[in-house]
Amino acid sequence: MNIAPTSASSENPAQGKLVVFEPREGEPGDVWSREHGTLSLPDGWAFLEPGNTFVTRHVKKGPHWVLMGKHSRRGGYTPTLGVYAPGATIAEARRLEQATTEQRERKRKKSQIQRAAKEQKYRQNFEKACFDFLDFVHEHAELAKQIAREATDQACQVSSGRVGRTAKLELTKKVELAVRAYLRHNHTDYEEWLSYGTDEEEHRGLKAGAAVLACRSSKARFSLVSPQNTS
Incomplete structure (x- = not known):
């Protein structure tokens, strides 16, 4: 399974952009990444489910971790389950979505x-x-x-x-x-x-x-x- 390279910070994962996976059963931590192994979510971070393109695109401009699912050999793809990011960033993206609704509709x-x-x-x-x-x-x-x-x-x-x-x-x-x-x-x-x-x-x-x-x-x-x- 090939995942695109990330721009993760080697010193502080919370400041970078990572591709992460759910840890194996029994392993400590909230997620696992190739660069850092098992990780716990930083304080104040929240999970953004997929489905809202505007909010997701805005959130991905800053530090975030993309949570990937299990690779499907039959389908030949790896599903994206959502994005972890600072809760304040997600809230700001949702506020911006509401503020620009009319403009984007036009x-x-x-x-x-x-x-x-x-x-x-x-x-x-x-x-x-x-x-x-x-x-x-x-x-x-x-x-x-x-x-x-x-x-x-x-x-x-x-x-x-x-x-x-x-x-x-x-x-x-x-x-x-x-x-x-x-x-x-x-x-x-x-x-x-x-x-x-x-x-x-x-x-x-x-x-x-x-x-x-x-x-x-x-x-x-x-x-x-x-x-x-x-x-």
């Missing part, structure tokens, strides 16, 4: 508005890129707009893990994958093919590609071409 709302505007702009750009990628003839422009809009809604759901949310691909590649996936599931018999056990990798690109090309400017009319007729 800042939060402003940030929320900015994120919403950024998300709206991203979706607009994504939808336009989908429309451009489809490149349908003029007579099918409305269909292209519908596909672009619905493909964007499907691919760009926040926290969905779908292709529209990834930062690993360029926009053009994300758009191509999003449009093909939408066409595959909504304008072909792809789902029916899967129900009959048809190999997914063999046909999904072919079917979606045929559906896109059938509407593009090189074609005079819209039709959904089945794989056997795409030669």
Whole structure:
């Protein structure tokens, strides 16, 4: 188990920042640290449970001991149980939290508005890129707009893990994958093919590609071409 180095004072632990653990059963002291062994809590110190980011961040600016739990081999992490710090520091952090509530709420709302505007702009750009990628003839422009809009809604759901949310691909590649996936599931018999056990990798690109090309400017009319007729 690796714990980040601390800035503990070798002379007075109460003046430093330590990572500590609960002592083993039967051992003296309140906590144990790698630097100092078993330790008793300094007079006037209190325990701050996790959950309040503002208070915890403020408390950690001064001397404190972070209490860690047992390392989870299965989960691969070490939970933080809370922070020991001077009681006066914790009380001051709570007072400051109350005093700045309105200010932080205004800042939060402003940030929320900015994120919403950024998300709206991203979706607009994504939808336009989908429309451009489809490149349908003029007579099918409305269909292209519908596909672009619905493909964007499907691919760009926040926290969905779908292709529209990834930062690993360029926009053009994300758009191509999003449009093909939408066409595959909504304008072909792809789902029916899967129900009959048809190999997914063999046909999904072919079917979606045929559906896109059938509407593009090189074609005079819209039709959904089945794989056997795409030669």
